[in-house]
Amino acid sequence: MTGRAYRGLSAEQRLADRRERLMMAAYTLFANPGFPATTIERLCTMARVSNRAFYECFSGREALMQAVYDRCVDETLQAVAKAMAGAPNSLDARIEHGVAEYVAFVTRDPRRAHIMHVEVRRAGDCLITARQRAVGGFSRVMEEAAAAYPTRTPPNTHLLVLALIGALQELLIEWVLAEDPPSADDLVATAVHIFRRSFNAGEATDER
Known part of the structure; x- marks a missing residue:
């Protein structure tokens, strides 16, 4: 993946940062309230990423x-x-x-x-x-x-x-x-x- 830097981060770094924030949000939310109760929207809100960005990082x-x-x-x-x-x-x-x-x-x-x-x-x-x-x-x-x-x-x-x-x-x-x-x-x-x-x-x- 290529792209110009934004706020000092390359496209690859921005993707890695969003992925890590989603994983940290999931680490908390999948434990409580649990996997079945955790929606993609809730994960995105906690991680401060868009739904579109979610699917750039994970298929679901x-x-x-x-x-x-x-x-x-x-x-x-x-x-x-x-x-x-x-x-x-x-x-x-x-x-x-x-x-x-x-x-x-x-x-x-x-x-x-x-x-x-x-x-x-x-x-x-x-x-x-x-x-x-x-x-x-x-x-x-x-x-x-x-x-x-x-x-x-x-x-x-x-x-x-x-x-x-x-x-x-x-x-x-x-x-x-x-x-x-x-x-x-x-x-x-x-x-x-x-x-x-x-x-x-x-x-x-x-x-x-």
Whole structure:
């Protein structure tokens, strides 16, 4: 895209600025009042862009939701991978650090928790592929950690990790939707208990 500068910004920079403002507006509005209740007009009003500018950036609400969701997932994956890499060299420690960082990072901003665990489902079938990519990313991190400790690896690590990720997602949905939500510490303790039991943690020494 080419074009003359306006207020010191090139056409590309103006487009990037509008796109970012729409994503920030969506990050707030898709969390509350939620994806179904958020219109393009409301997004444009908060982002201070025109409807025409919206469609220069995104094909529709679903495309905007995917962009916001993908960013949330990428940031969370980076935080979890960093936490696990810095953990003591045992499967127990890496599980605990990874789970604790996932819960802490997601719940630190309730908007992120809403988008990743509730609103992405309300967006419908168009986000299924994005959700599958996210699950695949988290499963790879966990599987790579488990692969370093082959004596602790179950017959089908991939399926087990998928089941554990599903359990963790349900815990976060409870945190988002419950009238009296559990504490983040309780979420971590429960998730770590499930993960450790699933990998028979504590039954073998895996320090290296």
